[in-house]
Amino acid sequence: MIRIAIDAMGGDFGAEPIVTGVIDALKEYQFHAVLVGDSNVIKQYIPQNFSQNISFVEASEVISMADGATDALKRKDSTIFKAIELLKEKEVDAVVSAGHSGATMSLATLRVGRIKGVLRPAIATLMPTTQDGTTLVLDVGANVDCKAEHLFQFAVMGEAYAKEILNRNHPKVSLLSNGEEECKGNEVSKEAFLMLSKLNSFVGNAEGNQVFDGSVDVVVCDGFIGNILLKTSEGVADAIGKIIKKHVKKSPLAMAGSVLMKSVFKILKKQVSYDEYGGAPLLGVNGCVIISHGKSNAKAVKNAIFQAINFADSNINLAIQKRLAEFKENA
């Protein structure tokens, strides 16, 4: 049975949504949950008579958003440190954390280690498309300054994720740029373009809008740009929602219309909400680590757990290792 360690206290809203998400997941799928944190707090949110497949690991501290990521390396009694240790000691198959993402990443990279051949792990995230599908974007925050070689490795990891986890047999891998043409790009991306051309799955440069139109499966960029892309998308969606709300309030007619359109807005909200997509897999570490949004609700946690189960159940890390070795031999 797959064993998953969950940082039960690290999210912005404390233990409740996280534990509720774990219980919901346990009701739907057989796995073993190791809840890391203060078990006295955690147990409040576990229904009575519900005890199957749950165990506890005590941890007295929570790394807060205000703490530095390097700080986390020293605080050995924190929830995230203990969860990662369980993965390191192979007492669990995966970690799900809605806590400090920088700390999770640093601890995972340094304590669990990288897959052989991987220079830098990357955080990947799924973005919704108008084709009812998703696009995998990486890196979205782990690495702010990247060399072409790093972007190439992100492409290999993204390709593996698309194949092994998203079941896309022939994924289209692209490089984020300021134009589709090969001549477009900055110094690093142009060099990366040449390296990515070695991948059969590489379809060339993608522009920002292609993240959302379903034309590609994987979009590769550095973590600085990936973060800006994520925040820009959230900002636009949020702004559109606010503008609509503001003007609906001014017109009784429009207000009636918005009531009739409620079902559509609900679908839209669902489609653009990260709850549906679980968390962001940290690719390149020698294990399975899913980083959830700090504001995760129970549904987001449940979906992150299912994502962890799929990941732990797959051969993705071996696939990444083999693929990188292949290119190294041919280099």
Place this chain on the structure above:
Amino acid sequence: MIRIAIDAMGGDFGAEPIVTGVIDALKEYQFHAVLVGDSNVIKQYIPQNFSQNISFVEASEVISMADGATDALKRKDSTIFKAIELLKEKEVDAVVSAGHSGATMSLATLRVGRIKGVLRPAIATLMPTTQDGTTLVLDVGANVDCKAEHLFQFAVMGEAYAKEILNRNHPKVSLLSNGEEECKGNEVSKEAFLMLSKLNSFVGNAEGNQVFDGSVDVVVCDGFIGNILLKTSEGVADAIGKIIKKHVKKSPLAMAGSVLMKSVFKILKKQVSYDEYGGAPLLGVNGCVIISHGKSNAKAVKNAIFQAINFADSNINLAIQKRLAEFKENA
């Protein structure tokens, strides 16, 4: 009277929307329009008896989107080459072009030249905010690889535009980054952060979403990231529109609702449409050049002309020159 040269043929839809936009502008404001292109074609779109304040300069070629920007430097009978020459020779005070933006930029930079002290001109664009205002983002495409010094100069130029053209006396200038904290950023942006700290108007790093929330007036980034930000925004807005439309079609109730909400969608469309904001000023060249969207309709052209009039009527270029000299002295 302010004289404006307009590339009458360079847009994606030919002369019609451009000439119509010029006529609409002339009806509202006294300026002299110099229409550059094939006057036989252009004259078709000018109403009879309407001849005040229009003159023509013949040009037989149009640079197409498929042409390289450097190509444009050699084709001396193109509409954009001739329009820029008029500016160079001070026969006009400004140029408005909906043609090849790379060609416009290269020609402006090389033929008209840069403002004293400016290392690289930048393309600036106005983005709508939820506060019914706008945020100026630069660079959005002119410079893909930037040094900290370039970003600093973009900040100085953006500050000047906000003060002189947008009439914001105390503009908030920010640096696009992957987090608000000073420690966030990539190598170049961190170095730029220190340089920008010399500006009183500098309020620190801004995240992608802050472009749309009205919290800052100016957002500085390199042209690679600026282009990705623009395309991402367009992509998200487009995706949301498509998702709504798709699901409205499936439900008669929602369809009725969307009819009642029509006025709100209209306001939204207007607010996010580039027609309203005219064009993108090219900052840093020794003159006034407004780059319009290739798909500009008459309204967009009219607004770009008004933007050119405001620009030509201001002291922005002198302000930029003085400000840069000030910092050079103190360096």
